[in-house]
Structure formats: structure tokens, C-alpha cells
Amino acid sequence: MPTYIYRAMTRTGVIVKNKVESNSKQYLIKILKNNNLLPISIEQISYKSKKTMKRQKKNITDIQEIMQNVNTTQLGQEKQKTLSTKEKINLYFAKTEKITQRDIVIFTQNFYLLKKANFNNIHALNTIIESTENLSFKGILEDILAGVEAGENMYTTMEYYSNVFPYIYINMIKVGELSGSLTNSLEQAVKYLDDTERLNRKLKAILIPNIIQFVLLLVMLVVGTLVAIPAIQGIFDELGTEETLPTITLWFANFMNQLIKYWYLPVLLVVAIVAGILFYIHTPKGKYNFHYFKYKMPIFGGLIFAIDFSRLMKAMLLNLKNGMRIQDSLQVSRNVVQNYVMLSIIETSINNILTGSSWIEPFEKSGLASPMITEMLKIGMQTDLTEMMEKLVEYMEIDIDNIMQKIMKVLPQVVYAIVGAVLIFFVLVVLVPCIQVYMGNFLFSAYGV
Numbered sequence: 009m010p011t012y013i014y015r016a017m018t019r020t021g022v023i024v025k026n027k028v029e030s031n032s033k034q035y036l037i038k039i040l041k042n043n044n045l046l047p048i049s050i051e052q053i054s055y056k057s058k059k060t061m062k063r064q065k066k067n068i069t070d071i072q073e074i075m076q077n078v079n080t081t082q083l084g085q086e087k088q089k090t091l092s093t094k095e096k097i098n099l100y101f102a103k104t105e106k107i108t109q110r111d112i113v114i115f116t117q118n119f120y121l122l123k124k125a126n127f128n129n130i131h132a133l134n135t136i137i138e139s140t141e142n143l144s145f146k147g148i149l150e151d152i153l154a155g156v157e158a159g160e161n162m163y164t165t166m167e168y169y170s171n172v173f174p175y176i177y178i179n180m181i182k183v184g185e186l187s188g189s190l191t192n193s194l195e196q197a198v199k200y201l202d203d204t205e206r207l208n209r210k211l212k213a214i215l216i217p218n219i220i221q222f223v224l225l226l227v228m229l230v231v232g233t234l235v236a237i238p239a240i241q242g243i244f245d246e247l248g249t250e251e252t253l254p255t256i257t258l259w260f261a262n263f264m265n266q267l268i269k270y271w272y273l274p275v276l277l278v279v280a281i282v283a284g285i286l287f288y289i290h291t292p293k294g295k296y297n298f299h300y301f302k303y304k305m306p307i308f309g310g311l312i313f314a315i316d317f318s319r320l321m322k323a324m325l326l327n328l329k330n331g332m333r334i335q336d337s338l339q340v341s342r343n344v345v346q347n348y349v350m351l352s353i354i355e356t357s358i359n360n361i362l363t364g365s366s367w368i369e370p371f372e373k374s375g376l377a378s379p380m381i382t383e384m385l386k387i388g389m390q391t392d393l394t395e396m397m398e399k400l401v402e403y404m405e406i407d408i409d410n411i412m413q414k415i416m417k418v419l420p421q422v423v424y425a426i427v428g429a430v431l432i433f434f435v436l437v438v439l440v441p442c443i444q445v446y447m448g449n450f451l452f453s454a455y456g457v
Contacts, residue, residue, distance in 0.1 A: 010150070012036055012052050016045035023048070052154050107145045107172050113201045115140070115149070120194035129156050129190075148172060161185045176200065176319065179343035186340055189326045196322055210416060218423040225430045230264065232438035237261050240441045253441050260437050299348040303376055307418060311411045313376050318404040319344045320354070325397045334393075335361045349376070
């Protein structure tokens with residue numbers, strides 16, 4: 009049964025506060041009025057999420073103590089159902105159930121369909137909450153509903169659950185609510201989640217098998233060097249043969265022995281390097297350079313920029329269709345990207361508009377946007393920007409698909425090359441000495457033949 013914290017005023021003007029369980033908020037309001045209390049605020053306590061929230065939630069209060077009676081109302085007279093131990097255990101695990109990406113996808117799809125059917129936000133959220141089986145996610149949706157009923161936007165409550173909703177997702181909802189095009193934003197959010205899930209599946213299908221092969225080869229290389237090589241060297245020494253192990257085998261065996269003996273040195277070195285990198289990328293200059301590297305990195309750089317730019321254009325298109333000026337549209341749409349390089353380009357574009365210059369020029373000078381993109385925007389400024397941006401969005405979607413297809417072709421080749429290099433090294437270091445023993449040529453040397 010949901011738990012609520014209410015503040016109410018008695019007939020004498022005294023403010024009372026209490027924590028109670030009730031079937032619904034409407035039922036609680038009825039009980040309060042029957043007990044001569046005027047409700048001031050009623051907040052529902054949502055179910056706890058497994059992860060710690062970044063800050064205190066806005067529409068709920070995390071209170072775990074048993075309800076204490078602080079007034080003479082009859083709310084405490086509601087009958088409480090006694091749960092069995094098994095039911096308590098099942099309820100505990102249900103309330104701490106992990107919220108998956110699939111839960112968010114289903115919620116977004118359902119909410120989009122209900123909005124297309126002209127449901128208002130409160131009615132749509134109530135309908136979805138009733139069919140949500142994940143109690144942890146259900147508690148979050150109830151908290152969002154409480155915020156909406158209090159007159160707030162959905163994204164303001166979602167921001168308190170940034171460990172559940174992706175940053176980009178929250179800002180897509182924000183753009184939709186601020187521009188009055190929530191239905192279109194939800195459609196974009198559904199596509200974003202589907203595209204992300206599809207890309208992740210493709211990457212996992214390529215990377216996971218090859219990573220497993222790579223790790224197994226490393227394990228075989230290390231075990232073979234530490235076990236097989238000393239055994240072979242012992243046979244050579246015992247028979248007194250003049251045969252020696254390959255130079256690369258001796259070098260790697262000595263390297264491994266030194267690594268094991270002074271293991272703390274490489275560990276400290278790796279920790280220092282990682283700490284230095286993390287410290288640098290958390291500085292303003294370091295974060296900017298790191299984000300610039302994301303756009304210029306091999307294989308994935310072009311895709312990352314294309315996705316960010318496409319999101320920006322889609323958000324701007326929504327705002328322009330709802331009558332926003334270009335400056336305001338850029339200001340609102342900047343929330344859909346998180347990359348500092350893109351944000352600095354957008355900021356420069358806004359400043360250019362204020363000084364009467366071209367807002368497209370910063371994208372052109374950045375060297376990141378293709379001439380095709382900037383030229384389409386320039387033509388749009390001379391004709392119909394909204395219509396041209398619709399065509400640009402379509403072009404960007406095709407371009408992103410082409411980039412992804414290229415990545416899917418190149419990535420396996422890169423992974424195979426790395427795995428192949430490790431395999432060749434394994435053959436030279438471990439298998440060649442084993443073949444020497446199998447062939448038995450060292451026996452001729454041992455017996456002076």
C-alpha cells in the first residue's frame with residue numbers, strides 16, 4: 009500500500025504533519041476532510057531505487073520509520089494487513105528489483121502511444137503505472153506523477169533520477185515539454201532508445217566473442233610461459249643439449265619473471281596513469297580536449313559527431329515548428345547534447361546571432377560538420393529553414409546508417425588483427441619450443457650426434 013506524508017491545518021489553525029499508508033491520494037484527502045483537517049500538501053514516498061540518487065528527491069521523502077501519531081485524527085484506525093514472512097521477502101525483492109533499459113523503452117513506447125491518442129500527461133501516467141510490474145520503476149513513475157499533479161514538468165522530476173533515465177533522454181523530454189511537442193519528443197526518444205539498443209547488440213556480437221578469444225590467448229600465453237617453458241628448459245639442461253630456446257621465448261620468460269617479482273611497480277604505474285588521465289579530463293581544458301578527441305577518434309569519431317548533430321537538428325526543428333526564434337531554439341536545444349565541443353559551437357552560434365552574424369559559421373569553421381550539412385543550412389536560411397531542416401534530418405539519418413555500416417565492416421577487421429597478432433606471438437613464444445621437443449632434434453645434440 010502506498011505511503012504518504014501529509015501536512016494539514018486543523019480548525020484552530022494548527023499545522024500538523026504525519027506519515028500514513030492509504031489506498032490512494034484521493035482516499036487520503038477524503039479521510040483528512042472527514043477528520044476536520046484541511047490538506048495543504050500530500051507527498052507520496054516512492055519505492056527505493058537500488059542506486060543512490062545524486063540529490064534529495066523533490067516529490068518524495070525517504071523516511072523509513074514507523075508512523076508516529078502526532079495528532080488526534082482517526083487515520084491510524086485504518087486496518088493494516090499482516091503479511092506472512094514469505095510475502096514480506098517477495099515484497100522486499102520486488103521493491104529492490106533492478107530497473108532495466110527495457111523498462112524505460114516500454115514506458116516510453118506506451119507513453120508515446122497514449123499521447124498520440126490525446127491522453128493528457130496525468131491520465132497517461134496513471135494508465136502506465138497501473139500496468140507497470142517493476143515496483144522500483146513504478147515508484148519512480150508515481151513520483152513523476154506527483155510532480156505533474158503539482159504543476160511541474162515531467163523532466164524536473166526525471167532529473168532527480170539521472171541514474172535511471174539517460175541524460176540525453178531527459179533533455180529530449182525537456183525540449184518536448186518546453187516547445188509544446190512532447191509527442192514528437194517521445195517519438196524521438198523511442199527511436200533513440202531503439203537505435204542505442206540495436207547498436208549495442210551489434211557491437212556486443214562483434215566484440216564479446218573476440219574479447220573472449222583475446223583473453224584466452226593471453227591466459228594461454230602467460231600459463232605456457234610460466235609452466236611449459238621452464239619444463240622444456242629443464243629437459244634441455246638435464247640432457248646437456250646445446251639446443252637453446254628461441255630468443256623471443258627467453259626474453260618473454262624473463263620479462264614475466266621480473267613482472268611477477270616486482271608486480272607492484274607496474275600496478276603503481278597503471279594506477280598513476282589512470283589517475284592522471286581521470287584528473288586531467290575532469291579539468292575544463294582536459295574535458296574539452298577529451299570531448300574533441302571523441303569527435304576525431306578513429307572508427308567511432310564520425311558516428312559520435314553525426315549522432316550529436318542529428319539530435320541537435322531534430323530538437324531545433326521541433327522548436328522552430330512551434331514558432332520559436334532560431335536563437336531561442338538553439339538555447340533550448342543545446343540540452344540534448346553533452347559534448348563540450350558541440351556546446352561551445354552552439355554558444356558561439358548564439359553569440360553570432362546577437363551580433364548579427366551567421367549562426368551556421370561556427371559549425372562550418374569547426375571542421376567537424378561536412379560541407380553538405382552547412383550548405384543545406386545556408387540554403388534553408390535563404391528559403392524555408394524548417395523545410396530544409398526536415399530534409400537535413402533525413403539526410404543525417406541516412407548518413408548515420410552508412411557510417412554504422414562502415415564501422416560494422418571495419419571493426420571486425422581491427423579486432424581480428426589484434427587477436428591475430430597475439431596468436432602469432434603465442435606461437436613464437438610457446439608453440440615453437442613445444443614443437444622442438446616434439447621433433448626431438450635436441451636429442452642428437454645431447455648425445456653428440
